[in-house]
Amino acid sequence: MKVKILLLLLALVLVIPGITACGPEPDREVLTQISTIDAILNGVYDGVISIGELTQYGDFGIGTFEALDGEMVVLDGEVYQIKADGGVYSVDSKTMTPFASVTFFDTDSQIPLYGENGNITYSQCQELINQALPTENIFYAIKITGVFSYMKVRSVPAQQKPYPPLVEVTKNQPVFEYTEIAGTIVGFYCPSYVDGVNVPGYHLHFLSAGEMFGGHVLDFIVKTGDVFIDFTSAFTMILPGPNSDFYKLDLTPDLSGELEEAEE
Numbered sequence: 001m002k003v004k005i006l007l008l009l010l011a012l013v014l015v016i017p018g019i020t021a022c023g024p025e026p027d028r029e030v031l032t033q034i035s036t037i038d039a040i041l042n043g044v045y046d047g048v049i050s051i052g053e054l055t056q057y058g059d060f061g062i063g064t065f066e067a068l069d070g071e072m073v074v075l076d077g078e079v080y081q082i083k084a085d086g087g088v089y090s091v092d093s094k095t096m097t098p099f100a101s102v103t104f105f106d107t108d109s110q111i112p113l114y115g116e117n118g119n120i121t122y123s124q125c126q127e128l129i130n131q132a133l134p135t136e137n138i139f140y141a142i143k144i145t146g147v148f149s150y151m152k153v154r155s156v157p158a159q160q161k162p163y164p165p166l167v168e169v170t171k172n173q174p175v176f177e178y179t180e181i182a183g184t185i186v187g188f189y190c191p192s193y194v195d196g197v198n199v200p201g202y203h204l205h206f207l208s209a210g211e212m213f214g215g216h217v218l219d220f221i222v223k224t225g226d227v228f229i230d231f232t233s234a235f236t237m238i239l240p241g242p243n244s245d246f247y248k249l250d251l252t253p254d255l256s257g258e259l260e261e262a263e264e
Contacts, residue, residue: 029231030057030232031101031139031236032103033235034049034101034237035237036197036239037198039251040068042255044098044163044244044246046245047096048238048241049097049238050096050097057102058104059076059077059102059104061103062186062203062205063097064097064099064156065081065096065098066096066097067160068098068156068159069081069159070089070155070157070158071155071156071214071215072100073088074102074186075186083157085155086174086214088212088213101198103139105228107229108229109231110226110228111128111226111227112225113125113224118224119222121221122221125222129142129227133189136191138191140188140232141188141232142185142204142227143184144184144185144204144226146182146224147223148178148180148182148220148225149180151179152177152220154170154218156174157169157174167261176215178208181213185204185206185220186204187202188204189201195256196251196254196255197237204216204217206220218264
């Protein structure tokens, strides 16, 4: 009798929606963000969570690493670090991140990219995506795969304490330009109301085919490719802990001008 009762209880547990023997299924329609963009603009570069923890919240995304040590790309569950030399490096699960945005990517819309002359600029690509979005008021994960006749990216070197603000770091950022390069752009479109929390509009990073080169996207021309869009209607944040410099920040100033300068 005890054996039958145990088997019955086990069967009930396994059929409860959203529950498996390993725990709850992750919500795939959530953008999870670590810290805020204004914290990064203010030079708060200490790690908040580990890469191992970050990947529990998504298999797709972008960010940076502790001490602002390069650009992050998360693609198909793998985390890549693009350092100041433009090269791509593997990442230990214990490495920390001070800022990142991730989600579980599922394609909701696809746009082919084939220009009349075989080339589509960054601004033209944004216009095509904008036309495909049902609203400007939710989040979208954006993946662009293809061959790029031109790609301009940047990365940033690791900083030393006391950390300078981001706008000072990017004044001396290494910039890399490539031609006829295949790869994947990874990033997000965020609505305008997240100003100060994340980057309003498009924030994209690039990873070349073969994981050789990459960085924060400054400009590109795509020869042929596809845009994949994941509609993401939920948002959650993980903020730095009480021992962080984040607790001492004055986050009332409008830093949108500094953000625009740092992004460009």
